[in-house]
Amino acid sequence: MPDAPAPAPAPSVAPSALRFRPLGLLRQIVSWATDGGPLFYVWMTVLTCIALVGVHAWTNQVVQGMAVTGMSDHVSWGLYISHFTFFVGVAAAAVMMVIPAYLYKDHEMHDAVIVGEMLAIAAISVCLLSVMVDIGRPDRFWHMIPGLGKFNWPISMLTWDVIVLNGYLVINVFIVGYLLWCRWSGREPVKKLYLPFVFLSIIWAVSIHTVTAFLYSGLGGRPFWNTALLAPRFLASAFVAGPAFIICALMVLQRLGSYPFGDKPISFLVGLIRVTALINLFMLGAECFTVLYTGSSHAASLRYMMFGLHGAHGLVPWFWSAVVMNVVAAGLFLWPGLLRHRRLLVTACVMTFIGIWIEKGMGLIVPGFIPSTLHEVVEYVPSLNEWKLTAGITAVGLIIYTLLLKIALPILSGWTPGMAVGIASVDDQHRELFVRLNELVSALRHGTGGAELDTVIGFLDDYVRLHFTEEEALMADAGYPACEAHKKLHAGFVDELGVVKQRLSDPGCDREALSAELHLHLRDWLVRHIIKADRAFGTFAASKGLTVH
Amino acid sequence: MFGLVNAVLCAALLSLAGCNGTGPAPVPGPNPDAAEYSVTIQAPPPAAGIATGLQDHSGQAVTAACASCHSTKLPDTSTRRGEDLDQFHHGLQMAHGDRSCLSCHNADDYNSLRLADGTSVAFAESMQLCAQCHGPQFRDYKHGSHGGMTGYWDLTRGARTRNHCMSCHDPHAPAFPTLRPLPPPPDAVRHEENSHE
Amino acid sequence: MSEQGSCGSGCGCSGDGGGGGGLSRRTVLKAAGATLGAAAFAHAVAPLTEWAADLSMDEFLQKHYRELTPDQLTQVLERIENDTREQYGREVNVRALPPQEGVSFGYALNLSICVGCRRCAEACHEENNHDRDSHQSYIRVFELSKGSIDFAKGDPSYDHPVPQDDKYYMPVQCQQCDNPPCVSVCPVEATWKEPDGIVVVDYNWCIGCRYCEAACPYHARRFNWKAPEIPAEDINPDQGYLSNRVRQAGVMEKCTFCLHRTRDGRMPACLEACPTGARVFGNMLDPDSEIRWVLANKRVFVLKEELGTRPRFFYFFDE
Structure with a gap:
């Protein structure tokens, strides 16, 4: 639903800034991160409240001891470590969009990659918090810091996990930060600087989940975990749950009009889940067969989870609901028509997300402890305190994700100080061009029809012509030598716009596709044109002392 | 394979840790030539007497020495069960295989016991008598793997006290008594299958 | 939909944040929200201060057992004895007996x-x-x-x-x-x-x-x-x-x-x-x-x- 974006007020950054100004960026970031409509404020308030409940629960746990959890010496890891394991997968999966975007240079995926990598940052934050709240002596956290404490590397898999998780966080922060900064400051990203890290992040993503699986599979005393299939299963399920979340995030962003993503990232991710969901179910089945058919006492954990053991049935409903959700979702993903039915797509994503959350948490960490190593069956039910804390941590993750998106999306889709030409009137017009282009994309996406759409596109068309005329006049006045070439570039853009108008008048036009195309081609054309051609003129004008408005 | 890698890594790490100090250094161990403290075996309950069921004026049970009766009465070598004893030994439960009284008691001198070869042994040396048949147990006992003890594992630093056979085994009914166990740990779970048995 | 002011319009969301035109209503509201949030956070973690007060700096900074010098070890043992006296009301003797050579x-x-x-x-x-x-x-x-x-x-x-x-x-x-x-x-x-x-x-x-x-x-x-x-x-x-x-x-x-x-x-x-x-x-x-x-x-x-x-x-x- 379509609220057409309101005309934007003038940005706070001095338009004539040709140099990069860190303070300006900071102010801009703060304002992007904290400004929004009522829905944004409600969303952030609710998340903050949940996060505070979590903080309070953690305080309670530190003061009273871990006895406030449902854990025991028999089941010594519970909801926190389950949550941790699941979100390592979500973080690892973000990389699945990097592969097509950078390895195969799929341009349309580029912006969506940033959405994925930001998810990685938020998910890793959730992981680190989940581990922090699980340790009994948070005051001794410094014992784990290499150099200060005693870091049992390379023997302890947990130290490997600390390294890979923090490393992954740093790599993703760097890639996202660098690309956004380049966009902001109007530079072409230097491939040598970021591409190695992009490829490193692909390997690293696999490593975070592999190492996390090794945490468990390396324990010979826990037959339920002590299987070589654990790491492959972790990766397969991660590549289901992570993309499912990104699909939902992209759809929400599209719906809110925050950013006009095309549909290609979504269809790519659906295609990915089609494969990974089946692989995941296949491996689960293979594991079940091997364990159950041999019928050794090693099957006890699985039997407990599937059917109950010695009268204890605590995990049976969890297990079967996860299986049902994952199977139904896998079926839905296989159906070719899913992409056209957005609601069903969201349902499938949510189902598989929850299904895998159970499969990797309550369905993997907890049964590893039941029965215990001496075959005692002590059940585990998370306490209210654990639920509160887990919800709080998740809320913090969502807050981080929301704020990152709030900062990144405007940089990706709008005018940035890096595009400043140095001539106030030109810069103002450029800003306005972006606003109108985004309005058009948004109107198309929300199915605004008829007269209203004509108004929007007419509005853009008029403004383009007005701007080009004025800019060309300025160039002529200044005696700009490349004026003619520049005019040709402008004419090309006007032509393209004309084609768009024509296509729109065709009643059978695929508006979704058109909006994506508009967004990508026209906007990218504009960005490049301003950064290269217009700024060249700006430099020329400045050299002539022509910084007039 | 991984064990090997692990061992190598451990060794490397230990050598690193060595530079940082490894806590209080080991102190010299027990000196094999040092004088050893003693091992005391708890004295068996004084035997050589039987309760008469009477009490003296201070309330003490009155016992009669074995010889008071047995010096005049001839023993019945066929008595093998407690129920067959009709005088003085009322209620004595005999549950020690198919031994008869005279397998151990010395018919020639009731103030001592008798080994299978006829040698008499004092009551205080009764362990020899047990050892005739219970060789493996006696061997285990001698090597500290049968019978309770307290004190020092390192006899150069302290003494040890050991149980006697009779601390736990009544010679007439030597089976170890059934005990009420101390309560189970509160987090222990009774398995369903077992509770149905 | 509610995000219109922020992102739908590309860069247009920056309006009141740092406009420099005095305190806008939105800036005041944001400041109030931030203050409220900080106050709630402080309240939520308040019990921690009590817990942290029980934790002595010596205990917090204590080195790994194997890196303690004999003097430090003596001090640590003394501190533990004192803590046990305070917390449990019992006079105890804590020793750190070293392993013996030739004993396994x-x-x-x-x-x-x-x-x-x-x-x-x-x-x-x-x-x-x-x-x-x-x-x-x-x-x-x-x-x-x-x-x-x-x-x-x-x-x-x-x-x-x-x-x-x-x-x-x-x-x-x-x-x-x-x-x-x-x-x-x-x-x-x-x-x-x-x-x-x-x-x-x-x-x-x-x-x-x-x-x-x-x-x-x-x-x-x-x-x-x-x-x-x-x-x-x-x-x-x-x-x-x-x-x-x-x-x-x-x-x-x-x-x-x-x-x-x-x-x-x-x-x-x-x-x-x-x-x-x-x-x-x-x-x-x-x-x-x-x-x-x-x-x-x-x-x-x-x-x-x-x-x-x-x-x-x-x-x-x-x-």
């Missing part, structure tokens, strides 16, 4: 004569200053059926006269493995194997991640889910830094073969409590020791040998 401890248990009376578990409970409320002990005794050594068919919760004719009893405690999985997994080296074979925990270095508890195949490790509660008169004042001193909340603990006794030459408490003498303890490097005789003459076995943990706790049956 081993333990064996004769399953033929164990009657399952749980005296050992109870002695452990009392000796090692366990929480009285949870009745914690490092030893669990399993009642198993003759003819099977399957713990899945065992029962640690039996409460009937023992021994039952068709059963035998298997006490399980830390096996002091020579290849201990719990030591490998510890991220901070808070647990390690001493030269005399005992796996110990520095209760002041452990961060409480419980990875070792997950790694142990013998359910030998225990976590202090809360601070132990013990009446002053029940506290065993003969304490060791690495063994039975009163533990803090949030750290791991385990059986140390009663280090504070055994490094003094004495028997472990569980052995002394055993009425049948099923337990054999001693120095495996001494060829004349009882434990060596058992290893040489009995057909001993270890639990879960296939895991390669190489326990130094052995079980055997007579004949």
